[in-house]
Amino acid sequence: MIITGGTGNGFAAGVTEENRLQSDCITQTQESHANAHEGAAYHALFDQSATAGDDCIFYMFNNDSTDILVEGIWLSASAACEVYIKLGDTGTRNGATAITPTNCNAASGNTADGTFEQGVDLDGGAATLTGGTEVERYVFRAANNSTYFNFVQDIVIPKNQSLTIWNSSATPTVNGTVVFFFHA
Numbered sequence: 001m002i003i004t005g006g007t008g009n010g011f012a013a014g015v016t017e018e019n020r021l022q023s024d025c026i027t028q029t030q031e032s033h034a035n036a037h038e039g040a041a042y043h044a045l046f047d048q049s050a051t052a053g054d055d056c057i058f059y060m061f062n063n064d065s066t067d068i069l070v071e072g073i074w075l076s077a078s079a080a081c082e083v084y085i086k087l088g089d090t091g092t093r094n095g096a097t098a099i100t101p102t103n104c105n106a107a108s109g110n111t112a113d114g115t116f117e118q119g120v121d122l123d124g125g126a127a128t129l130t131g132g133t134e135v136e137r138y139v140f141r142a143a144n145n146s147t148y149f150n151f152v153q154d155i156v157i158p159k160n161q162s163l164t165i166w167n168s169s170a171t172p173t174v175n176g177t178v179v180f181f182f183h184a
Contacts (some may be wrong), residue, residue, distance in 0.1 A: 031071055034181035039108025040066075041181035042101035046118040048174060050167040056122035056129055057174060058165035059093055062157045064113035066182045070155040070163060074148050074177040077140040082168035083176075084137040087155065089164045091128030095119045101180075112182075122164075132164055146175070156183075 003021070005011040014022035028036075035041035048057040062068045075083055096117035103110055123129040138149060157163055157180075167174050 030069070030183060031181050034184060035104050038182070038184050039103060039105040039110045040184065041104040042112045042179075043104060044099055044101040044112075044116050044178040044180070046099060046165075046174075046176050046178075048118045048167075049120060049172065050170050050174075051121040051124065052170050053168055055120065055124065055167055055170070056089070056093075056164050057118060057120065057167050058176065058178070059089075059096065059115065059117045059119075059122055059129070059162060060157070060164075060178065060180075061115040061162045062113075062159055063115065064182060065159050066184060067159075068114070068157040068180050069183045070151065070157065071179045071181070072148060072150040073165075073179065074146050074175075075138060076144060076146040076175040077172045078143050078174075079172035080140055080142050080169070081172045081174070082137055082139050083174055084134050084166050084168070085155075086132030086134050086164045086166065087157070087161065089123075089129050089132035089162050091130055092126070093117060093119065093122040093129055094125035094127035096122055101178075112180075129164070132162070140172070143172070 003013040046058045050057055096119045099116040101112040
C-alpha cells in the first residue's frame with residue numbers, strides 16, 4: 001500500500017528497511033495548540049478575602065459547547081489557610097464581581113464564553129450556591145509567595161458546569177490565576 005499526500009501534491013510516504021513510516025513530526029501540547037492556533041487559552045486572575053470560614057471566593061461557569069480544560073492554578077495566601085476547589089456547585093451568587101479572563105494570545109480577539117466572578121462570600125446572604133464536590137485542597141501553614149499547582153489530571157468543565165474556589169478562613173487574602181483553555 002502506498003500512502004500519498006492528502007493535499008493533491010502527489011507525494012508518497014517513505015518506508016524504512018524496518019518497514020517503518022518515515023516522518024518529520026512536530027509535537028505540540030493541547031494547551032499550546034489551543035493558544036497558538038485557536039486563540040482559546042486564558043488566565044482568570046482573582047484577588048479576594050473571605051468574610052468568614054469556608055466562603056466561596058471564585059466562580060467560573062462554562063457557557064460554551066466546547067469543554068474547558070483547567071491546567072492548574074497559581075495561588076498565594078497572605079496568612080495560614082486552606083484553599084479548596086469544587087466542581088458542580090449550582091445556584092445564585094451573593095455580591096459577585098465580574099472577572100474578564102485574559103486571552104493568552106495577543107493576536108486573538110476571542111473571549112472566554114462563560115461566567116467568571118469573585119467575591120468575599122459568593123455562597124452567603126440570599127445565595128443558593130451548593131452541591132459541588134471537592135477535587136483539590138491546598139494547605140498554607142503561613143503566608144506564602146505565589147506557587148503554581150499543576151493538576152495531575154486536567155479538570156474538565158463541560159457546558160453548564162462550574163468550578164468554584166473556597167477559602168477556609170476569613171484572615172488571609174488569596175490571590176490566584178486559574179489557567180485554562182477551550183479544548184477544540
